[in-house]
Amino acid sequence: MRRRTVAAAILAIACGLLSPVAISPPAANAAQVVRVDELNSTRSALFIDSPAMGRVIQVQVLHPAGGGSRGSYYLLDGLDPGATQSTWTQATDAEPFFRGKNVNVVLPMGGQASYYTDWISDDPRFGRYRWETFLTQELPPIVDDYFSGNGVNAIGGLSMGGNAAFTLAVRHPWLYSAVAGYSACPDTTIAQGATMFSIANRGGNPLNMWGPPGDPAWAEHNPALLAERLRGKTIFLSTGTGIPGPHELEIKPQLPENLFFGGPIEVGVNACVSAFASRLAQLNIPARVDYSPVGTHSWSYWQDTLHASWPTIGGALGA
Structure with a gap:
């Protein structure tokens, strides 16, 4: 380190x-690490003073216990991230799953309803959101420096985080070799209404993100319009159908509305994933798209698809 x-x-x-x-x-003006907590031999918490964000951001990293260089998988959270740890480690088996694998799994903390982007205006509810700058400029050199990263990166996420993963991948195509979305809708036109509602529902002003509908910023962040920039990348997408499956009775931290509306939400995601997959096919850009015959918008299914995606994403990282 x-x-x-x-x-x-x-x-x-x-x-x-x-x-x-x-x-x-x-x-x-560089981001600086102000504290490192070694939570155990394969999980560390970095506290990073971010000039872009104007505050200290916690990032937890799952990493091998030994030395040697490795790629890094930036794994983004959903609309309501955990307060003390990523929901990936709170609600899934991500920590034991990645233990022993030669990869850094980078888990940013915070960013409720942020879409991990740079907002055009500070928000009364959320403050300054400059997540794109933090994730693509400030954080990668620190991860590589502290955890022997070799500069080969992938990015993925669930729901909001998956949308953001594709947006960041098309806006910074040189930074990522692979991108994954778990129950994500990587088309800001299709998802515009749901995106704005989700921000307002958490107390923010959606106009502070990319402006009103029709503002050019929406198109500038739309992976469907910028899909050509995904050419040559390893791509993974997954979706359920909204039909209840084997995990419905499990107690997991869910987005509040998903306890009741996880089925209908996933129906919409399924339609968006299908449309995006068609867009990639039109451009002759290969992608692995996993369509489950069942599954709602909930964490147990994202654990399943995280496992299913790893041969694809891990292969791109050489892990």
Whole structure:
């Protein structure tokens, strides 16, 4: 990790083995790690002072216990992230599932109803949202530095996080080799009404994100319109049908409305995924799309599809 590297360099300077110029302080406007909590041998929490966001952001990372370089999978949360940990580790078996795999799994904390994007205006409810800048510019060098990242990245997420994963992938195509969406709708035209409602339902002003419907910013963040930028990437999408399946009686942290409307929500997701898959097929861009005959918009199904996606995403990362 970086703090150990810095400590070793300081010791070497003291012993006359290195010139002091070997250590470069971070740029004045660079994000800086202010604290690291090693939660266990394969899970760490970084507290990062983000100039873009104007506050300290917690990011938890699942990582191998040993050394060696590895790729990184940025795994985004849904509309209501956990307060003390990602819902991926709270509601699924992501931590034991990735243990022993040669990959960093990067789990940003916070960002309720943010769509992990840079909002055009600060919001009275949410404050300053500059998630795109944080995730694509400030965070990757820190992850690579602290956790031996090799610069090969994938990004994925569920629902809101999956929408955002595709948006970030088309806006920063050089950064990601693979992208995954679990019950996600990567078409901001189809999802516009639901997106604006979800922000307002959490107390935010949806006009502060990309402006009103028809504002060019919506098109500039639309993976369906920018799908050509996905060419050459490994792509995974999954959706249920909204028909109840084997997990309906399990108690999991759900989005509040999903306890009652998880079926209808997934019906809409299914239609959007089908339309997006058709768009990719028209462009002759390969994608793996998993259509489950059952399944609602809920965490137990996302655990299933996380497992199902790993041969695809892990292969792209060389893991």
